Amino acid sequence: MVADTAQAFSVQPADLRKTCSVPLDFEHDEPPGTAEACLGQQRAIDAIQFGIEMQRDGYNIFVLGPMGSDRHVLVRNLVAEHAKAKGPPWDWCYVNNFTNPERPRSLRFPSGQGSQFREDMGSLIEEMGLAIPAAFEGDDYRTQLRAIEEDTQRKVEEQWQTLNERAASEGIGVLQTPTGYVLAPVIDDKVVGDKEFAKLPKARRKEIKAAIEGLSEELQARIEMMPRLRKEHRERVKALDQEVTAHAVSVQIADLENKYQALPRVSAYLDDVQENLIENAQDFQQSEGPSLPFLSGDSSRLFSQYEVNLVVDTAGSDTAPIVYEPNPSYPNIIGRVEHRAEMGALVTDFRMVRSGALLQANGGYLILDMRRVLSRPFIWEALKQALFAKQVRIESPGESYGFVSTTTLKPEPIPLDAKIVLIGERWLYYLLCRYDIEFSSLFKVAADLDDDLERSSENVQQYAQLITRQAHDNDILPLSASAIQRVIEERARRAEDSERLSTHMSSLDELLAQADYWARQRESDQVDLDDVRKAIGERRKRLGRIQSKIVDAIKRDTLLIDTSGDCVGQVNGISVLDLGEFRFGHPVRITATTRIGTGDVVDIEREVELGGAIHSKGMMILSAALSSRYAPDVPLSLRGSVVFEQSYGGVEGDSASVAELCALLSSLARVPIRQNIAVTGSVNQLGRVQAVGGVNEKIEGFFDVCRERGLDGSHGVVIPQDNVKHLMLREDVVDAVRQGKFSVFAVKHVDEAVTILTGMEAGARDDNGKFPQGSVNFGVEEQLISYAKLRKGFAEQGAKSDGD
Amino acid sequence: MTATNTKLRVVIALTETSPVSPLWHAAMQVLEESPAELVALFVEDDRWRLAASLPFTREFSRIGGTEADFTRQRAEQIGKEAVARVHQVIRRLAADAELTPNFEVSRESDRVRIKEIVGNSQNVLVAPSFISNWPIYAMLSKLECRILLVEACEES
Numbered sequence: 001m002v003a004d005t006a007q008a009f010s011v012q013p014a015d016l017r018k019t020c021s022v023p024l025d026f027e028h029d030e031p032p033g034t035a036e037a038c039l040g041q042q043r044a045i046d047a048i049q050f051g052i053e054m055q056r057d058g059y060n061i062f063v064l065g066p067m068g069s070d071r072h073v074l075v076r077n078l079v080a081e082h083a084k085a086k087g088p089p090w091d092w093c094y095v096n097n098f099t100n101p102e103r104p105r106s107l108r109f110p111s112g113q114g115s116q117f118r119e120d121m122g123s124l125i126e127e128m129g130l131a132i133p134a135a136f137e138g139d140d141y142r143t144q145l146r147a148i149e150e151d152t153q154r155k156v157e158e159q160w161q162t163l164n165e166r167a168a169s170e171g172i173g174v175l176q177t178p179t180g181y182v183l184a185p186v187i188d189d190k191v192v193g194d195k196e197f198a199k200l201p202k203a204r205r206k207e208i209k210a211a212i213e214g215l216s217e218e219l220q221a222r223i224e225m226m227p228r229l230r231k232e233h234r235e236r237v238k239a240l241d242q243e244v245t246a247h248a249v250s251v252q253i254a255d256l257e258n259k260y261q262a263l264p265r266v267s268a269y270l271d272d273v274q275e276n277l278i279e280n281a282q283d284f285q286q287s288e289g290p291s292l293p294f295l296s297g298d299s300s301r302l303f304s305q306y307e308v309n310l311v312v313d314t315a316g317s318d319t320a321p322i323v324y325e326p327n328p329s330y331p332n333i334i335g336r337v338e339h340r341a342e343m344g345a346l347v348t349d350f351r352m353v354r355s356g357a358l359l360q361a362n363g364g365y366l367i368l369d370m371r372r373v374l375s376r377p378f379i380w381e382a383l384k385q386a387l388f389a390k391q392v393r394i395e396s397p398g399e400s401y402g403f404v405s406t407t408t409l410k411p412e413p414i415p416l417d418a419k420i421v422l423i424g425e426r427w428l429y430y431l432l433c434r435y436d437i438e439f440s441s442l443f444k445v446a447a448d449l450d451d452d453l454e455r456s457s458e459n460v461q462q463y464a465q466l467i468t469r470q471a472h473d474n475d476i477l478p479l480s481a482s483a484i485q486r487v488i489e490e491r492a493r494r495a496e497d498s499e500r501l502s503t504h505m506s507s508l509d510e511l512l513a514q515a516d517y518w519a520r521q522r523e524s525d526q527v528d529l530d531d532v533r534k535a536i537g538e539r540r541k542r543l544g545r546i547q548s549k550i551v552d553a554i555k556r557d558t559l560l561i562d563t564s565g566d567c568v569g570q571v572n573g574i575s576v577l578d579l580g581e582f583r584f585g586h587p588v589r590i591t592a593t594t595r596i597g598t599g600d601v602v603d604i605e606r607e608v609e610l611g612g613a614i615h616s617k618g619m620m621i622l623s624a625a626l627s628s629r630y631a632p633d634v635p636l637s638l639r640g641s642v643v644f645e646q647s648y649g650g651v652e653g654d655s656a657s658v659a660e661l662c663a664l665l666s667s668l669a670r671v672p673i674r675q676n677i678a679v680t681g682s683v684n685q686l687g688r689v690q691a692v693g694g695v696n697e698k699i700e701g702f703f704d705v706c707r708e709r710g711l712d713g714s715h716g717v718v719i720p721q722d723n724v725k726h727l728m729l730r731e732d733v734v735d736a737v738r739q740g741k742f743s744v745f746a747v748k749h750v751d752e753a754v755t756i757l758t759g760m761e762a763g764a765r766d767d768n769g770k771f772p773q774g775s776v777n778f779g780v781e782e783q784l785i786s787y788a789k790l791r792k793g794f795a796e797q798g799a800k801s802d803g804d
Numbered sequence: 805m806t807a808t809n810t811k812l813r814v815v816i817a818l819t820e821t822s823p824v825s826p827l828w829h830a831a832m833q834v835l836e837e838s839p840a841e842l843v844a845l846f847v848e849d850d851r852w853r854l855a856a857s858l859p860f861t862r863e864f865s866r867i868g869g870t871e872a873d874f875t876r877q878r879a880e881q882i883g884k885e886a887v888a889r890v891h892q893v894i895r896r897l898a899a900d901a902e903l904t905p906n907f908e909v910s911r912e913s914d915r916v917r918i919k920e921i922v923g924n925s926q927n928v929l930v931a932p933s934f935i936s937n938w939p940i941y942a943m944l945s946k947l948e949c950r951i952l953l954v955e956a957c958e959e960s
Contacts, residue, residue: 175852178820178886180865182874184855189939191850194857209860216862216871223869 006756009718009745013738016729018498020485022460038074039466040453040503048075051445052082052365052419058444060387060420062370064429065449068506071423072324072367074449079322079365079421086320089363092312092414093117094353095269096305098276104309104350106412107266112315117260118308124252125303128277132284135248136241144240152233159222159229166218170211174219181219183212238282245281249274273306304351311335311355312362320364325357328368330378333357334386335394337409353411358383358392361418370424370432383420387442392416452495452502463488463501470509471527476516482529487511490536493696493728511535533731543582547704550586555708559646561587562675563706563715569593569667571757572678573644573659574702574717575651576694585694585701587678589645590656592663596787597639599627601664605644605651618654622661624685625750630781634788640664654682655692658718661750662757669779673757677745678702679718687750691722696729703733703742711736716743718753751777812840815922816894816905817931819847820886824893830954831930832901840928842905844894845921846887847940850912853879912940925949 038045044063051061065071091114094104109117135141160174167174173186185192185208197205253274260266277284283302314321325332335356339346357366373380378397386392391413398404422443429446432439453459464484471479479487490511494502502508512527514535519527553559561572573590576583603619605611611619619642627636642660644651658681666673680698681689692698699717706715724746736742747753751762754776763775771778816831818824831842855861856879863874872878891907898905910917918940922929925948933953935941944951 173851175849175855176821177852177863177874177879178882180863182852182855182861182863184851184858184861191852191854192858193854194859197858212860212862216864219864220869220871223864223866 005761006743006745006759009747009752009756010716011719011724011727011737011744011746013734015724016727016734016737016744017489017731018455018492018728020460020488022457022485024461024464024481024484038077039462040450040459040501041074044074044447044449045078047445047447048078048421051421051447052079054445057390058387058441060443061422061445061447062429062432062443063421063423063447063449064426065423066425066451066504068504069449069451070503070505071449073505075367075421075423076322076324079367079419080319083320083322083364086364088112088314088317089320089417090312091115091310091314092355092359092362094309094311094350094411096307096350097412098272098305101305101349102407102409104353104409104411105265105269106414107263107269108414109263109266111317114308114310115313115315117266118310120256120259121306121308124256124273125306127252128249128284128306129303131248131252132245132277132281135244136285138244141240141244145237148233148236148240152229152236155229156226159225163215163218163222167211167215170215171208172211172215174215181223183215183219185212241281241285242278245284246274246278249277276305305349307351309351309353311353312359321361322365322367323357323361324367326369326372327376328357328373328379329376330382330397331356333368333379334382334392335359337394337396337411348409350409350411353394353409355394356392358386358416358418359414362392362414363417365419365421367421367423370422370428373422374428384438384442386416387420388438389413390416450503452497452500455492455497455499455501459501460488463491467508467512470505471512471516474509474513476512477519477525477527479512479515479527479532480529483515483527483532486529486532487515489728490532496693496696496728497726498728499725514539540582543579544584546577546579547584547586547701551704551708554587554705561589561705563709564676566672566674568670568672569663570675571659571663571666571673572675572702573656574678574680574698575644575647575656576697576701583694583697585698587702587705588647588656590642590659590663591645592640592642592660592667594638594640594664594667594783596637596790598791599636599638601626601638601640601642603642605647610647610650612650612652614654615651615656618657618682619660621654621685622657622664622683625661625683625687626664628685629687630777631784631788634785635791636784637787637791638668638784640667653692655680655694655698657682658689658720658750658753662754665754665776665780666758668783669776670783671758671760671776671779674714674759676706676714677716677718677757679753679757681718681720681723681747681753683750689720689722689747689750689753691720691726695719695723695726699727699744700730700733703736706742707736711741713740713742715741716745716756718745718747718756721746721748812838813843813923813927814840815843815845815927815929817845817847817929817935818890818894819932819935820849820883820890822932822934824890824897826954827930827932828894828897830952831928834928834930834952842898842903843921844890844905844907845918846890846907846909847918847935847938848883848887848909848911849938853883855879912938915940915943919943919947922947922949928952930954 044065048061048063051059063071063075088111090108091111093107093109093114095107097103097105107117164174167183168186171185171187173184173191175182175184175191185197187196192200200208253270257267257270260270280302331354333356335358336354337348338352338354339348340352373383378400382397382400393413394411396404396408399408420443426448467479467484467487471477487508488501491501491508492498494504494507511532515527515531518534518538519531524531550559554561562570569592571590572587574585575588576585601619601623603611603616606616606619642663644656659679661683662673662679665671680692680695682692683689699719702715702717727744733742737744745756747756751764754762758776761772761775763771763777765771771781814831814834816827818827834840835842853876856874856876861874862871863878864871887909894905894907908921910921922944927949929944929949929951931951931953933955936953
């Protein structure tokens with residue numbers, strides 16, 4: 001009768017794996033459209049579109065979703081639609097700031113005009129390089145220059161001639177030494193030495209001295225006059241040079257000003273260029289004579305200050321930019337000022353300012369991987385700063401953080417108008433929300449990608465088209481209908497839910513690629529059902545080393561797992577090992593012991609700190625379930641302990657709590673548990689069995705062990721009823737069930753699990769509140785009452801002894 | 805060096821205040837026309853040395869016009885410095901031109917020595933134009949050598 005009861009909980013083979021039987025009503029060998037590209041992601045699509053269209057501060061977008069979910073493709077496709085409508089943004093240039101070269105000026109141009117302006121300035125430079133030196137070589141200039149020089153010379157000579165004449169009239173000569181001038185008496189055109197002077201009459205000597213005294217002041221006045229004359233000369237030459245330069249450049253500059261008259265800042269810059277050219281006209285004369293090369297202002301270097309550094313060039317583009325920066329380092333995002341070594345020193349100028357992705361995306365969209373942004377130093381803070389300030393300030397991180405004190409360029413900031421799309425995992429988003437107070441105000445739109453979608457007939461049709469499109473895009477052989485159906489089934493398995501389909505695209509692409517490989521191996525022009533099966537099986541084989549080791553250890557009784565017979569206080573639980581790309585289940589022996597005590601159930605895993613928080617919670621819940629269900633009128637006088645045998649790593653999760661409770665009940669009631677059945681599921685305080693994760697892997701894990709030892713129809717796994725909808729078991733498991741070699745039982749209450757595991761009735765309380773005699777629960781309650789009486793007896797005995 | 809040396813000679817006459825470069829280049833042009841021995845003759849100006857012997861002579865600096873006593877020691881010092889400076893310039897120019905000219909120093913009053921160096925009428929004397937105002941010029945012009953006066957202001 002009990003066996004019949006167990007069979008009542010059996011899950012039918014059809015429910016163990018929901019096969020894809022929906023006919024595919026499309027031509028799956030035709031190239032598909034793109035409508036299904038974002039299947040199941042409507043919520044995320046709406047969010048992204050909202051973020052793109054919302055033109056207010058802070059409405060940047062964070063796309064949440066796991067890697068491999070085609071986040072980039074989705075974002076790029078959506079952004080591209082809007083980029084077309086938006087049109088190309090401004091070109092941006094940096095040019096010299098003639099009044100403050102350390103702060104290069106930024107100029108903006110309509111798309112394509114930046115490069116035109118650069119060419120125009122290049123032509124101007126080329127022309128100036130010829131025209132200005134030619135003007136200085138011209139006869140007009142030389143004639144005027146000579147006139148100035150002669151005039152100056154005449155003035156100088158006049159000054160000295162006057163002095164010389166006056167000195168000569170008084171018998172004094174003005175002599176030149178290497179360092180200055182000397183006034184000396186002269187007689188008959190010969191300078192008088194001390195001997196001759198001594199021979200002169202006293203009166204004459206006195207006259208000479210007086211004359212020299214008188215001339216000294218005049219000589220000093222003449223000497224002082226010389227610098228003034230030289231300065232006047234230089235100013236006249238400079239004025240002449242400027243006049244010549246102005247004549248040479250004015251026409252060309254005027255032409256450019258006319259061309260760019262709609263851009264006031266550009267016109268103002270051209271005025272500055274003209275002013276600077278004229279102001280520094282003398283520098284443009286070709287110097288003569290040897291000079292040190294690194295100190296000379298050669299003409300190419302002089303003219304380079306009028307070059308244009310085009311940092312954002314949108315020429316040829318008719319849409320707003322979409323920039324994805326795979327390496328979001330500080331220079332790659334913000335930009336940098338480069339330097340070159342000259343004579344051992346690092347020098348730079350406005351021509352060495354380089355833009356980063358922010359400027360390249362200005363007026364459009366910048367897509368970044370958040371994990372990479374956070375793993376590069378300084379960039380997250382710099383990105384936020386740029387978004388808050390709505391401008392890009394190109395400076396080195398050292399300067400930005402005040403680590404560098406040397407003078408360098410501070411290019412004029414460029415206004416920023418870009419939509420930033422960050423792509424990252426959900427945990428990153430939630431961490432940022434919690435710990436970065438600025439994050440939420442800058443990224444107000446969260447686009448949360450769904451991991452799966454409902455497995456409705458309509459969605460299955462669209463998913464089939466998605467598979468066909470992925471195959472087409474990735475150069476994969478066409479898939480047969482049965483192959484597509486098998487892939488869809490695998491996508492349900494990936495979603496861990498027979499009623500949903502995974503939207504994780506990279507895993508789909510992997511499966512298709514591997515199926516394609518096997519199809520090509522057999523020289524087929526189509527991927528068939530067997531190719532998909534082979535791809536799945538081979539992948540499992542490649543990754544299944546550890547699983548096979550565990551099964552082998554169980555087979556060789558190194559890991560003690562019984563799959564036959566029965567045992568008191570011992571049950572087969574099932575663990576899941578997650579290796580990232582692959583996870584699998586395997587049975588673990590759970591044992592329980594009980595004795596009289598003070599109501600404690602000891603979780604040995606927790607005691608030795610191998611149990612996680614959720615596992616501990618599960619243990620406490622089952623303790624509560626035990627105390628609330630049995631012998632409610634007496635104190636719980638039990639000491640029980642539960643352990644995962646031969647478990648040397650951490651244990652986490654509450655999916656073994658049904659198994660643990662069953663082991664405890666078995667121990668209390670002294671009722672043996674069948675070892676050919678494993679159990680998984682969590683239990684609440686009322687004994688209700690609840691769903692757990694990894695149910696497919698768990699069933700398959702126990703199945704694999706039993707198959708190794710030989711399936712005889714007695715083996716099976718008890719799972720929560722609520723997990724039946726998640727079943728997408730391997731085909732070999734389903735086949736075994738169909739052949740009666742293996743069973744899957746679904747239960748809602750722990751009593752049902754107890755019935756299946758013990759082969760005995762669990763027992764329900766009658767109208768008098770008593771469990772039926774001979775039931776497992778009766779045995780449990782009797783034992784607990786017995787413990788309570790014994791404990792009471794011990795307590796009374798102890799009190800009496802104390803009294804004596 | 806002797807007067808009996810009959811080889812053609814180009815003599816550059818240099819003074820404390822003459823710019824070297826134009827004189828040198830003029831001499832190089834002469835040498836291009838006809839190969840000759842090159843001699844740099846530094847003619848020391850006697851006049852301000854005589855002036856230095858007077859106890860009341862003052863020198864007015866070319867830079868700023870400040871004045872200071874102009875003594876014999878001062879005259880000798882700046883004279884020696886001038887010779888050294890000009891000699892160094894000549895050495896550099898000669899090295900560039902791969903020449904090895906003789907460098908001679910003579911007082912303007914030492915007419916015999918100057919005459920010996922300048923030599924006979926076949927030689928060429930390259931001199932600054934202002935030397936024509938110097939007393940030595942009368943003697944030089946009588947030597948009948950070819951005198952090439954180069955327009956060069958006294959350095960001021």
